[in-house]
Amino acid sequence: MPTKPDQEADLLKLRPASQVMRLARMGSFHQSRLSFMRVLLRRLKQENWTFDRPIWRIDENGVGVATYSATGPERTYTLIAFAHDLPDELRSDRVIAEAWDATFTLFDGVPTDADIERLRENVPLQEAGRLTGDELVLSRANRSVRLFQYVKDCLANGDQPDAEVIEPVGYLMRTTAVYGSGKFGAADRERWADRPEFAGSFQPELLSVWLIRAFTIDLVEHMARMAAPDKAVTINDELRRRFGVGNSTGLGMAPFLLNHPSLVHAWIDARETALARVRALERADQAGRSTFNDVVRRAQINAENWTSEHPLQIEKVRELRSDLTKLATHLENFDFTTARPWDALFRWVEDSLGVEGQEQVVSLLLEPYGALIDDLAETMCANEHERFRINGGVKIGLIKAQLSECYGWANRIDFDQPKAIARVWYVSEEKLEPRLGERFEEPIEPYEQPLSPGRDARRMMADLETWDDQDTLGRFLMRHPEHRHTARRLHLTQALPYAEINDNTIDAHLLPIDLLRCKLSFFGATRFDPRSDRWVRITMFQGAPFPNELGQLDPDDLAYPPVGV
């Protein structure tokens, strides 16, 4: 796995974990050049991947099977889509759903008829079915009932749908889970992690979603054609790009950042390094300034179009719009001829804008400098099991010092207060759905998952108080095996500073959507739309090229809404 040159760490000053790894800030991240969707499309384009739809066997009710193939320099992958006839009353985005409008798998290669038959028996069952090592991803999607019907009716009538109706929703279907990495029998991540086409994170999953997007368009056009064979039209190219794939995400994703600390460090370290590289530039070239000004404008348009009904998000978007207005005004008179102008600009941003604005600007600063930072995308992966072994020989005195350094923030929290430990992360017996409950209101404490590193670090610190500094971690853990989890995390965070979130994850006021938004921003999601403090809708690939036009369009250019649409 490629890593950054050693000297770089000395030359660049990255923002410290104590500043970056705060939930309020992580919950304000935006997509960027390093987001996985954009990394994927850049690569597919650079490598001239070809795309095909070998099978389309969907009937007049929208039921059947279709396949979408993606062929790169070394391999072919095939998305197999099963379309179903789902009654409205069964439609649910919850983990506990048992039927969906469409179900999918990404096959490693070209499936035979026998493969498709086997998968037809299993994929529509989702968690209740089984995959083999030939499948990489399992997914399902539900229609946006309103928009799907509206678009179908327009097309059947020979009309294009109205962009203003499309825009507030932004998708015909939304995925409610995209599983990879060995789940339900799919291939373990190790089986494909070294393939160059999958360098980075979540590449097979996002390839699947991108192909699903094409399927959603094909399906609505097909349904229109079935309804009115002589009159129906297809969606024009520009309008088609306004459709992304929705995604409905809840608590299932929330523990991810806590359960993958090495990976989180890799992501954040890449982003912070990219920011530092841009800030270190001695001059701002004309092209860079021009691109920056352009994306600031387009980010303003994105913020204008960003709708949500959730009071928290409404407030954040208002803050973002205000921040971007301040930024635009500041730029009118900003002296780009000063030394290290991007650094000067960013220091003004940190002093003058809110967290939303600051993190938006982080993303915007990267846009003009792909040649400088795109290589960091390859570093955004990790093997969580690499730093598994606990070094029992470390002296207690050093452990105490390290705990203080990495978890000192937890010392400011009074974990004896009910408010500080009000929440419990647990898994429900009901279809193994992850949930967040109230410790003092429900009998769920015995089922608590290990998702509170702050409290656990404080517990370990408390038990260490009576131990001699010259004693060893190994002997301590023999007496206190309950601290092994924290000891391992401590080793990790010592080596990887961005591995740990510096906030209390069981606090009464925890907003799980902060965790979700952080991860989803790395995916490349735009238009983050919370439905509660723990459930969110987003759109993926909105604006992006489709497979048949990837060769002619610049996927990075389409990451922000165009000016003048």
Add this chain to the structure above:
Amino acid sequence: MSWSLGEARALGVKAARGAGLPWGLAEEVGFALDWLQSAGAPGIEALAALLDAREDKPFDPATSPFHLGTALADGARTVPIGTFAMEQPLLLIPFLAMAKYDQPVKLQWDDVSVALSESGIERDDLSQKLFKEKAVCSLQDISASVMPVSEIRVPDTAREAMQRLAHHAQKTYAPATEQSRLSGAGAGTSDND
């Protein structure tokens, strides 16, 4: 039917937790399972046998492969000299591999002899009877190199044992209640939009 190593590992962690081990130690059990299955050894069956035999009784640190194993891997203890009692000795092996790095060693009990190194178990030793509820074991350094196998899936032969692990894992799930269904996941009751 086969399983991915990742889901077997995850199930092992939950089963160990369900059997009463703290999460950090349960994670080590998952590691051991993954290591053994990758090495072509029936770790899932050994774990299921161990947890079934222990059902509801606390682990005995003196004979639990996880307690001795982690102490060895941490470097907190050295390998006992002479013989020592161990439940399901197969489960100790991944920790010996972690503790001894690439120095090959041989774990023996009854008429079973298993050579191992950091990279796995000697393939010829895999065909022996590797389960024993409790055995008297001894460990020796060896000079011969080890020829391991590398498996990438959990075979169907582990099916019954996976179900028994699922039974133990079940204890980590909270019973569903109407309240938890409505408020715990935060979604509404209708997803038609």
